[in-house]
Amino acid sequence: xxxxxxxxxxxxxxxxxxxxFQESKLIQQYGGKLISSQLDENVQILNKIFEQNMxxxxxxxxxxxxxxxxxxYLNSLVDKEVIHHDIMKPxxxxxxxxIENLFQYMIENILYYNDxxxxxxxxxxxxxxxxxxxIVFIDGVDQALEVDVxxxxxxxxxxxxxxxxxxxxxxxxxxxxxxxxxxLRYRLPIPEFRVEETEVGVRTKTKVVVCYIxxxxxxxxxxxxxxRIDAIEIDGVLDxxxxxxxxxxxxxxxxxxxxxxxxxxxxxxxLLEGRVAVLMDGSPSALIAPATFNQFYHTTEDYNEHWVISxxxxxxxxxxxxxxxxxxxxxxxxxxxxxxxxxxxxxVAASSGRVSIPLPVVLEVLLxxxxxxxxxxASVRMPQQVGGALSIVGVLVVGQAAxxxxxxxxITVVIxxxxxxxxxxxxxxxxxxxxxxxRFLLIILAGTLGLLGIALGLxxxxxxxxxxxxxxxxxxxxxxxxxxxxxxxxxxRAPFDxxxxxxxxxxxxxxxxxxxxVKDHTNFNFLDEKERENL
Amino acid sequence: xxxxxxxxxxxxxxxxxxxxxGVSLLVLPRFVVAEVGEAAILACIxxxxxxxxxxxxxxxxxxxxxxxxxxxxxxLLLGKYVxxxxxxxxxxxxxIIMGLDLRQFAEVLASGLLPNTPIEVSILLMIILCAxxxxxxxxxxxxxxxxxxPFLLIPMVFFIFAYEDIEAxxxxxxxxxxxxxKQFMSGAIVMTCAITNYFVIAMLIPYIKDYENSLKNSxxxxxxxxxxILYTIIIxxxxxxxxxxxxxxxxxxxxxxxxQIPGDVLSRIDAIILITWxxxxxxxxxxxxxxxxxxxxxxxxxxHYGFISTLMIPIVFIxxxxxxxxxxxxxxxxxVSYIGLFLFIILPxxxxxxxxxxxxxxxx
Numbered sequence: 058x059x060x061x062x063x064x065x066x067x068x069x070x071x072x073x074x075x076x077x078f079q080e081s082k083l084i085q086q087y088g089g090k091l092i093s094s095q096l097d098e099n100v101q102i103l104n105k106i107f108e109q110n111m112x113x114x115x116x117x118x119x120x121x122x123x124x125x126x127x128x129x130y131l132n133s134l135v136d137k138e139v140i141h142h143d144i145m146k147p148x149x150x151x152x153x154x155x156i157e158n159l160f161q162y163m164i165e166n167i168l169y170y171n172d173x174x175x176x177x178x179x180x181x182x183x184x185x186x187x188x189x190x191x192i193v194f195i196d197g198v199d200q201a202l203e204v205d206v207x208x209x210x211x212x213x214x215x216x217x218x219x220x221x222x223x224x225x226x227x228x229x230x231x232x233x234x235x236x237x238x239x240x241l242r243y244r245l246p247i248p249e250f251r252v253e254e255t256e257v258g259v260r261t262k263t264k265v266v267v268c269y270i271x272x273x274x275x276x277x278x279x280x281x282x283x284x285r286i287d288a289i290e291i292d293g294v295l296d297x298x299x300x301x302x303x304x305x306x307x308x309x310x311x312x313x314x315x316x317x318x319x320x321x322x323x324x325x326x327x328l329l330e331g332r333v334a335v336l337m338d339g340s341p342s343a344l345i346a347p348a349t350f351n352q353f354y355h356t357t358e359d360y361n362e363h364w365v366i367s368x369x370x371x372x373x374x375x376x377x378x379x380x381x382x383x384x385x386x387x388x389x390x391x392x393x394x395x396x397x398x399x400x401x402x403x404x405v406a407a408s409s410g411r412v413s414i415p416l417p418v419v420l421e422v423l424l425x426x427x428x429x430x431x432x433x434x435a436s437v438r439m440p441q442q443v444g445g446a447l448s449i450v451g452v453l454v455v456g457q458a459a460x461x462x463x464x465x466x467x468i469t470v471v472i473x474x475x476x477x478x479x480x481x482x483x484x485x486x487x488x489x490x491x492x493x494x495x496r497f498l499l500i501i502l503a504g505t506l507g508l509l510g511i512a513l514g515l516x517x518x519x520x521x522x523x524x525x526x527x528x529x530x531x532x533x534x535x536x537x538x539x540x541x542x543x544x545x546x547x548x549x550r551a552p553f554d555x556x557x558x559x560x561x562x563x564x565x566x567x568x569x570x571x572x573x574x575v576k577d578h579t580n581f582n583f584l585d586e587k588e589r590e591n592l
Numbered sequence: 593x594x595x596x597x598x599x600x601x602x603x604x605x606x607x608x609x610x611x612x613x614g615v616s617l618l619v620l621p622r623f624v625v626a627e628v629g630e631a632a633i634l635a636c637i638x639x640x641x642x643x644x645x646x647x648x649x650x651x652x653x654x655x656x657x658x659x660x661x662x663x664x665x666x667x668l669l670l671g672k673y674v675x676x677x678x679x680x681x682x683x684x685x686x687x688i689i690m691g692l693d694l695r696q697f698a699e700v701l702a703s704g705l706l707p708n709t710p711i712e713v714s715i716l717l718m719i720i721l722c723a724x725x726x727x728x729x730x731x732x733x734x735x736x737x738x739x740x741x742p743f744l745l746i747p748m749v750f751f752i753f754a755y756e757d758i759e760a761x762x763x764x765x766x767x768x769x770x771x772x773x774k775q776f777m778s779g780a781i782v783m784t785c786a787i788t789n790y791f792v793i794a795m796l797i798p799y800i801k802d803y804e805n806s807l808k809n810s811x812x813x814x815x816x817x818x819x820x821i822l823y824t825i826i827i828x829x830x831x832x833x834x835x836x837x838x839x840x841x842x843x844x845x846x847x848x849x850x851x852q853i854p855g856d857v858l859s860r861i862d863a864i865i866l867i868t869w870x871x872x873x874x875x876x877x878x879x880x881x882x883x884x885x886x887x888x889x890x891x892x893x894x895x896h897y898g899f900i901s902t903l904m905i906p907i908v909f910i911x912x913x914x915x916x917x918x919x920x921x922x923x924x925x926x927x928v929s930y931i932g933l934f935l936f937i938i939l940p941x942x943x944x945x946x947x948x949x950x951x952x953x954x955x956x
Contacts, residue, residue, distance in 0.1 A: 394706070398863050506713070507706055508863055512870040513717055520725055523735040537735035538603065 087179040096196035100127050103192075106183065107131075120148055125196040134189030136208035143170045144191065144204060159195065160202060172205030188262075209233060214240070217319035217341070219486050222358045229319040234264055234338035240321040241268065241336075245328070249273075255286055257300065257337075261293035264338040265300060268324070273331045275564045278528060282333045282346060297340040304335070304346065306526050311494060313487040314527045316345040316352055323357045331565025347528035347563055351535065351547050353488035354378060359550050368549035373482070375548060380479035382492045382518075385422050386503035386511055388472045392418045394507035410466035419504025421465055425473045426497065428455075433477075534562045598799050601806035603734040605813025607879070608647070608790045610737045612817030613744045614876025615693040616786040618700055618844045618869060620821060621828040623786070623922075625837045628779030631767055632829055633822070635776055639783025640818040646937040647790060647814050651807045653944045654797035662794035662940070663890045669946050676891065678939065683887050685932050687904070689788075690880035691911030692925045694718060697873045699918055704845045705866050715912045716905075721874060722881040723901040727889075730799045733882055737875055744872045747844075747865045748820055751827045753851050758830035785929030787821070788936040790814060792879040795886050841918065884908075 083106060092099055100115060107113040112133035120126040126148070130140065147167045160175050176182060177200055182192055189207030214236070217229035230237045238252055249271040257265045265286055269279050282304075289303045297317060305314040315335075318324060319342050324334045327345045335344040354374045359367040392411070396404045414421060432451045436444055459465045476496065483489035495518055502510030525532035535543035543560055545551035554574035559565045582589065599607075624632040624639075650662070657665050662682065666675035697718065698711035706714070727733065793810060800806050828843045831850075837843050848862040885901045894900075915921040 395863055397860055506709060506717070508867055509701060509706055509709070509714060509717075509870065512867045513721055516721055516871070516874055517724060519739065520721075520736060523739055524726060524729065524732045531731070531735060533735060533739065537739035538600070538731075539738050 084180045084183055087183060090179040091177055092179065092182075092194070092199050092201055094197050094199040096125055096127060096194055099194045099201070100129070102179065103129055103182070103186070107186070118145065118149055120195055121151055122149070127194045128191055129186065129194070130191035130206070131186060131189065134208070135191055135206040139170065139206045139208075140191060144168065144193075144206070148193075159198060160200060163202065168204070170204055170206070174203045174205075175200050176203050177201075211236060220318060220320050220323075220356070220484070222356065222361075224361045225358050226320075226322050228321060230321060230336075230341040230343060232339050232341055234266065234336060237321070237336050237341075237343070238266065238268075241324060241328075244321060244325050245270070250328075253283070255283065257286060257289050258291055258293040261295070263294050265294075266336050268328060268334040268336060270328050270331075273329065273559075273565050273567055274333055275331065275566060278331075278333055278347070278563065281528060282335065286335070294337065295339065297335065297337045297342050297344050300335060300337060301344050304344065306528065307524075310521065310525055311491045312350070312522060312525060312532070313353065313485065313491065314346075314348060314525065314532070316348045316485070317342045317487065318345065319343070320357060326357060326360070329570070330559050331563050331567075347530040348532075349527065349530060349534050349562070350488075350522060350532050353485040354483060355550075356484045364550050364552040368551075371548055371550060374484065377479040377482035378492060381476050381483065381489070382496055383499060383511065383515070384476040384479065385426060385472055385496060386499035386514070388469070389419050389422050389500055390503040390507045390511055393504065407466075407468050410468050413463040414466050415464075417504075418469070419500065421469055422473065422500055423497070423504075425465055425469055426476075426500065429473055429477050430493070530562050535560075597729050597731040598801045599731055599734040599796065601800055601802050601809040603738060604793060604796060604800055604806055605809040605816070606741050607734060607737045607796065608793060608810055608813035609817035609820070610741045610744055610872070610875040611789045611792055611879040612787045612814070612876075613820050613872050614789065615696050615700075615873050617747075617821060617824055617872060618842050619696055620783070620786050621825045621843050622837055622841065623782050624779050624825060625829060625834055625843075627782055628771060628776055629769055629834045630763065630765055630829070631771055631776060631779065632825055633763065634766055635779035636783045636822050636825055638777075639780040640787075640815075640822070642780060642784045642937070643787055643790070643818075644811070644814060646788075646940055647793070647810055648807075649941040649944045650791075650794045650797075651810055653940055653947065654794075654800075655803065655807070656944075656947055657797075658803065659798050661796075661798060661886070661890060662791075663887055665794075665943055665947075666939075668952055669943050669950060678935070679887065679891050681931070682935050683884060683891065685928060685935055686791075686880055686883045686887070687908060688911055688928050689925075689932060690877060690884065691908050692915070692921055692928065693873070693877065693880070694908065694912040695915055695921050696918075696925075697870075697877075698912070699921070700842055700845065701866075701870075704842065704862065712909075712913065716909055718874070718877060719905050719908050719912075722877050723905050725878055725881070725901075727882055727885045727897045727901060728895070730796065733878070736878060740871045740875050743868050744875070745820065746868045747848070748823060750848070750851055750853070750861055750865060751824065753853060754827055754831055754847060757850065758827065759833065760830075762830050762833035763826070781929075781933065782926075783821075784937070785926075785933055787818070788929070788932050789876055789879055790817070791936045792883050794940065795883050881908075 087102070104115060107129075110131070112131050113129075114132045115127060115129045117125065117127050128140070128145070147169070148163070151167050164173050164175075176185070182201060182203070185203050186192060189205075189209075191204045191206050193202040193204065195202075211233040212231055214228045214231055216227040220229075228240060230240065241252075242250065247270070251267075251269055251271050253267045255265050255267070257263050267279065267282055267286065285304050286300070289300065291299065291303070294300055301313075301315050301317060302308060307314065316323075316327065324336075324343050324345060328334055332345050332347065335346070354371065359371060362370075391398050392407060396408070399407075411418070416424070432448065435451070436448045439447055456470055460467050460470060480489045480493050480496075483492065495514075499511060499514045502514040504510075506513065523531075523533050523537055531538060534540060535547055540562065542558065543562070545555055546560070553571050554576070557571045558568050559570045561568070584592070621632070624635055628635045653665060654660075657668065660668060663679050666678045666682075669675065670678060694715050695711070698714045701714050702709065702711050725733070725736065797803075824844060828837065828847055831847055832840070832843055840846050845862060845866075848865040849860060851861055853861055881901065881904070884904055885897055888900050888904075889895060889897055915924055
């Protein structure tokens with residue numbers, strides 16, 4: 058948008074006005090149609106819609122041994138135990154006479170089940186059935202009973218694969234939204250924690266929730282987040298990655314502009330800073346906004362460990378990031394343009410290995426990077442049983458053979474290895490991917506223009522990052538705009554008594570995070586004063 | 593003028609500093625020394641103070657016309673026709689100075705870093721880099737300057753290692769050898785001309801959040817940039833002396849080649865200094881481009897910044913290619929600089945006085 062403006066002009070109006078997203082036609086067709094008091098008529102309408110489906114169940118029974126009734130549900134979605142024991146059994150076995158308000162009586166006295174509603178129109182019924190609810194029609198009553206008996210398959214809670222920690226909680230989000238919210242709620246037992254639901258996707262009707270802490274998050278930010286989610290027009294969202302791309306301030310940019318995480322504790326940590334999280338049904342990753350570039354080399358573990366160690370590790374992560382971006386391109390430019398940059402003995406070492414290499418160093422590095430990318434992609438797709446063995450074959454055997462065959466120089470292999478391993482040390486997978494991609498740009502520039510190329514390439518990248526905003530927050534904060542106080546939680550992680558304020562660039566309502574830190578624990582002694590005197 | 597983004601006065605100071613440190617860092621020492629010899633240091637200080645008058649008058653003008661850029665002030669105070677004539681002149685001079693700076697940059701690169709790359713390539717890439725910034729957001733422009741400033745100061749750190757080679761007699765006598773006042777002033781004017789690029793602040797005045805601090809901070813920024821250049825000149829003069837410097841084109845480049853970093857890690861640091869200097873050139877060119885794009889947009893009352901910056905790429909490119917060699921660049925540069933001197937120093941002061949006399953009130 059900003060960074061690439063002359064070449065990608067952003068049009069402010071919709072490209073195609075004819076694109077109108079509609080509700081499901083069937084629901085529209087029956088919109089406003091009320092339930093009749095004739096049982097058969099109601100059942101026929103639903104039969105007409107759902108009969109072809111193999112999981113459609115429409116079962117007749119006699120309510121309280123006398124009134125004909127029908128229960129309708131999609132048997133693939135519901136918990137049959139509940140239907141048998143908690144709905145059918147009481148409804149059939151109970152004996153009741155002369156009841157004025159039948160539904161009221163059923164809800165209050167007969168049904169044990171919690172989520173029960175009385176509904177009147179067909180459009181709601183159709184929508185409920187496909188969401189896994191059971192509908193009970195009773196002869197002579199122009200209302201229906203909706204019981205939420207949905208049962209989804211879900212996996213157990215595991216540690217997220219991409220965000221492993223040595224020290225810290227091991228639970229991760231799963232696909233089931235209520236479970237994920239539960240994971241958040243039990244860490245945040247306060248009434249201010251808000252979980253607001255919206256729906257995204259005209260066909261998938263996916264539940265998307267916006268989570269925030271009401272007295273921390275800036276209301277403008279929450280409003281903007283809801284506005285952006287409501288503005289999404291798409292037939293379906295299958296992962297929060299879909300939503301992320303709609304929420305990003307600059308959709309052209311390759312840089313991640315929202316944090317995604319599968320760790321509940323990371324979400325909580327960010328909510329406590331005044332950020333807003335978005336969770337989605339069917340996706341194990343939550344989105345957090347606003348995001349700054351700073352956060353992509355932070356992990357939750359940094360706060361678990363002692364601050365000196367965390368700061369030390371963070372410095373190395375940044376080095377890894379810089380390595381993965383520039384190492385191979387600097388190698389290319391030093392070898393092919395500016396060997397005078399490094400002391401002569403290193404030049405000799407580097408170039409003596411290259412005597413028999415047929416390719417120019419740019420092509421050699423590009424080829425190796427390409428091979429590395431292929432290997433990496435292959436190891437993601439490979440079945441786990443063969444993955445380990447194949448990657449060893451790929452890296453060790455092929456690399457070794459290539460060097461011995463005189464196809465690549467040993468130093469090139471070292472450099473490529475360093476830059477690849479560097480990219481694995483970046484905690485955020487999507488940020489690492491961006492830098493991997495930009496590495497190729499830098500190698501090509503370095504191979505054609507030497508140091509000038511690297512400088513230009515880095516400037517393009519940095520200028521673009523400086524132009525990014527995530528929900529109005531400058532992406533490169535706190536470096537530019539410079540915020541000295543916020544630098545305490547950037548490259549280093551200051552101790553908690555120095556991190557008393559929340560980050561101000563997201564404008565939280567409450568600024569204080571840490572109260573007084575009692576440092577003086579040294580007076581403690583097992584013996585009280587008298588006993589010490591006696592000693 | 594409606595806008596939502598803003599910059600702080602500290603960012604303004606940083607913009608001034610990193611704009612001043614630019615192409616001139618590499619070429620200025622020789623220029624000044626060629627004019628006044630050993631009096632270069634004093635001439636620089638005098639030159640800085642002349643420029644400082646201009647910074648002061650721009651900031652005072654901004655205080656009175658809080659919501660106008662220089663372009664707006666010209667229109668308001670001089671009338672539509674005269675004002676727009678000066679506005680055109682400002683833009684054209686800025687375009688020419690930018691073109692010449694670019695050319696100097698490319699020549700230095702060709703002699704120092706990339707002898708085999710045609711200068712057209714580096715010129716074109718640099719303009720495209722400037723155009724890619726996009727000038728819709730003033731805050732982004734400020735962030736760019738903030739981010740690069742630490743890099744621009746890296747060479748200053750390296751120059752410390754050259755202090756062993758400084759000979760005190762190179763710097764003396766401080767008043768030069770039998771200089772007339774006219775000669776001395778011409779040296780001072782060279783300095784003044786080389787750093788007129790701080791003029792970009794005249795385009796930023798409506799965006800400053802805390803204007804009450806901005807005069808103080810802009811003085812700090814101005815002297816930070818000015819001192820960096822002065823320091824470079826002192827080191828160069830101290831190391832090489834007048835006679836040697838008159839023989840070299842880019843004394844700073846030679847200086848960076850003789851600096852030895854203790855510890856045998858890098859054998860030569862000239863490439864690092866050149867890279868940081870590329871950053872410095874970029875921030876300076878970016879400021880020029882900012883004046884050109886935002887100025888043109890304001891002149892024609894549009895906000896198609898992307899279109900204007902794309903349009904300016906070939907124009908600046910052609911101007912950068914007009915001089916045939918290094919000598920011609922300097923001849924052109926000196927001629928244009930005198931017009932620039934009038935536009936960037938006398939005009940703001942004049943406007944300030946005219947504003948007082950005509951007692952016009954700016955838009956709230």
